[in-house]
Amino acid sequence: MGRRFDARLGANENVFGPSPKAIAAMQSAASGAWMYGDPEAHELRGAIAALHGVDPAHVMVGEGIDGLLGLLVRMLVAPGDAVVTSEGAYPTFNFHVAGFGGVLHKVPYLGDYEDPDALIAKAAEVRAKLIYIANPDNPMGTYHKAEVITRMIEAVPAGALLILDEAYIDLAPQDAVPQIDPREARVIRMRTFSKAHGLAGARVGYALGPVSVISAFDRVRNHFGMSRASHIGALAALQDSAWLAHVRAEVATARAEIARIAVGNGLSVVPSATNFVCIDCGRDGDFARRVLASLVAQGVFVRMPFVAPQDRCIRVSCGRPEDLAVLAAALPKALKAVDTGV
């Protein structure tokens, strides 16, 4: 964008960083960059499978959830096929659906939550091939409890597959995590090392799902698409559960601080199960957009939901104390500037 931000709080990156063991592993791997990575990601898939108590045949790794979503859409959506998602949900998924000629059907949020019942009803109505839900949700940060997701899976109409995007699940309360039989054919879960594990730049995501779907990735994926050092870094990150606990604590502290800043400015926040918090600016989208513009002009990179009424909010990624101090200084100025039209 031609300038540096004083606080990088817009992309839901994990500023607390990856495990020091992952950093060390990637540093050690640098001199071996002349070797291709294992196209089967044997070690990493094995470790992921062990973590989830499933056979590696239920695990596919890829270039982030984005890459896996693109492949999944390619595999399952022919031109004209119906796909269901929420209005204002993850735009990259929509990009893939449009790119392969699918027809998107969107249902509104219910309050600040994705609406499982509405998604299922719409999927039945339009005979959808894919249904997308994120739990926890981006951009709002809210979550549904495991039993809600479990009921949703049981209600998936015949011929449809539910994509359960759990990018932020490692930062959510334990009651957000459903137990899903790996043979369950109605759902594919997406996980990533980009968020809680702090490896956004390494591009490692994975899918957990039925063997029939997981094995189909092999017919379309770029078998040598992933960085060898990323495999190695992700494996080390996965094995460092103490660092994950540290990140969860830092994120919880930052969420509380963002809430404190919001309340101190007469605003409120949407409860978050992620590493970002939506500050409810209390008026309409136009107002929030002007607050956001002022924050950005002051060097605070933040973003916001795309659609009403969620666009009354500004989405702030969890930062370090020094990042949030920049926000704390900028927010009152932004609110004052917007109120006075300056």
Add this chain to the structure above:
Amino acid sequence: MGRRFDARLGANENVFGPSPKAIAAMQSAASGAWMYGDPEAHELRGAIAALHGVDPAHVMVGEGIDGLLGLLVRMLVAPGDAVVTSEGAYPTFNFHVAGFGGVLHKVPYLGDYEDPDALIAKAAEVRAKLIYIANPDNPMGTYHKAEVITRMIEAVPAGALLILDEAYIDLAPQDAVPQIDPREARVIRMRTFSKAHGLAGARVGYALGPVSVISAFDRVRNHFGMSRASHIGALAALQDSAWLAHVRAEVATARAEIARIAVGNGLSVVPSATNFVCIDCGRDGDFARRVLASLVAQGVFVRMPFVAPQDRCIRVSCGRPEDLAVLAAALPKALKAVDTGV
């Protein structure tokens, strides 16, 4: 594969490694892995563009040439469309064409060379959308001089695009490198950091082509698909031309040593413009396959061309002296074992 090889000479990796500056850059980048890479690869594309004396609008980077080939096929090949390549040429390209429903037409090699005239004639005959040629060629290692490629480009039939895969061009004689006007609409060149730059594990390739084709990648690519550290490593590698010269010298030495080993065993080699050499085993494919099996059984990882008569050869990647010493010890045993049926 469940075992380690004593000499890793099968994947055309660059065992001489990446530039120490690229290693250092990737090591420094490891702690910043929490940040997404630049989806526009602004710095890297700028450096590549400067190297080639073109505007960055003529440059697209992606997850290796493999990834870019997949996107290009998706963009330009509809189900049933004709695509032309050589019998025995790069199988990953064929995988992509089949994956998007294209119809492959293959022409034979002429001797140990891809046959530009036959490729062009076939493309005109079948009204091909894409024509694939690698220069230098894999798996044979031979090359055509620049003027042959230039004439080929001029002969591309209307409605077709030539893919000029130059993965190995940095290891070829200078007279292999055509000067191509960046506005030339009939050709897209593919380059990689995987070979001469020793960054196979980093997954960085790039395409040079007309703006209309390059800009179309943005409609289909995984915008955040590339590792941030890979961007940084590739940029450092690009800037270290002294290391590239060192690698070229090491590769030339290894090519000569492989030839010496072959001749010492009563065999010959195909002249190579790459970092691998085809040893001509002097008989048929069945004989060469048995020699290869014996080498592999002795811990020497090598591969071979898929189709006759090129499958009379074994393809050996350029190794360090210690790697080639393993080959030198194993080859006479392999030849003896095959001759005596042991």
